[in-house]
Amino acid sequence: MIKKEFMEIISNKEIALDTFELVLKNKYVSQAAGPGQFLHISLPGHTLRRPISIASVDPDACTVTTIFKVIGSGTKALSFCKEGEMIDVLGPGGNGFSLENEAGSRILLVGGGIGVPPLYYLGKQLAAQGHKIVSVLGFQNKESVFYEERFKEFGEVHIATDNGSYGTKGFVTDVIGNIGEIDRYYTVGPIPMLRAVTEKLAGTPGYISLEERMGCGIGACYACVIPLKGEEHGYRKICSEGPVFEANEVAL
């Protein structure tokens, strides 16, 4: 269940271009968080909290690792937060990924940019269950690439960059045609990427995770809704019913 908690900053460091890895300590959140969930972080001087996805959890150390990209003033303020400071968080938020797969499945993870982090925690858990993991990660350029080695810990990794400065030149969809048979996929990234991936992998069961500007982050304000596919007036709340949905559930 989502709770209001204070989390201590253990570390906050730049791991790629404008991309920060923030490690936070809190017993409750670290025990409750699953892959695909997020933290709704309050920042001094900002009215709205910022939803930041969880990249990994260490329940023994009581820590939660998040990765965020500096895009506006909120994430910029977060990048200045220092070790030892306490931050006000609602977490863990939303519904994460389902881990139910047939034993020994071959599973594809497709991440774009700041959509990559939640797939790391997911991949680790799926690999621990004995599934075969193939990761296809897309970034803008070489300077933006992060966690390649981490993803290699549990499987095969392919990197694509928009300008070809690292890995394959092009988009994740240029890579996923060549990775062979898969049983299920999980994808996180900007909506145009999710659209392209779900179209390319139509026929294969999959899960998507969405990003949207949020108000409350707990399902009360209706700021972050997405229409359901083929149902007039039907919708899902991304913050509380998502951010993870089945690939054919919502209209991208």
Added chain:
Amino acid sequence: MDLSVKLPGLDMKNPILPASGCFGFGREFSNFYDLSKLGGITMKAATLHARYGNPTPRVAETASGMLNAIGLQNPGVAKIIQEEVPFLAQFDTKIMANIAGSTAEEYIEVAKSFNDTDDVHALELNISCPNVKEGGIQFGTDCMMAASITEQVKKASRHPVYVKLSPNVSNIGEMAKAVEAAGADGITMINTLTGMQIHLPSKRPLIANKTGGLSGPAIKPVAVRMIYEVKQQVNIPIIGMGGISTAEDVLEFLLAGASAVAVGTANFQNPCVCSEIIDELPQVLECYGFNSVQETIGKGIQ
């Protein structure tokens, strides 16, 4: 410390309500504290039929506030009465239903629907939503139209009717007098101020609806000024709102002439804010020499 206030239909243990649209139908917040602690709860707007609302993005942050253009998304009045009102009725608090529509007929139908339940104690007539194309604010910026719809809803409803006023008018006192003369039992004010933010990377308005309603601490001085003016022109009670986030803010609104207050945007920053304000209010009142909420109301007016 006596925090109680008695308004038409709303005999409340304290003067704190969450504002409409900022609290959903209470379910999410009931995970954070006991809703029986609240003086009352204003539900999210009800329209006759289910509404999806506006495209996203629907919110944007501003200096000391935010813009929103949700567009009155709700499951429709029948479902609200069937599913949401019974949930809220289990708490020891007063319930105000916010009603909206595209036409006068729709407002009346929605108001009539709430006649079927004793678990709703008052209506808030939403003639000030800036985010819908039809209805809403067009009734709230013209004295004649505001008075006419107030009169018709009063006739249709067996509950006390509070009219929610828009700050997007040149003379809010005239609006208040018009709805009072038309039979309103109270006034709630202020709704959001219409605003816009341009997103630099796309060079376009950030909010999909282009304009949105500005709320949060940025609008608090506007709300206080308008309540101070209206209080001197009407004899019906005012529920004040606009950027309240602390117990000190509550006292400021009471002194300006509000008899109770609603907390909006602050619920997004801190889901426990209403509960915390209720805890802190006695101390703040005492600090400024008051023994009850009642004796603060309108004290700021010379």
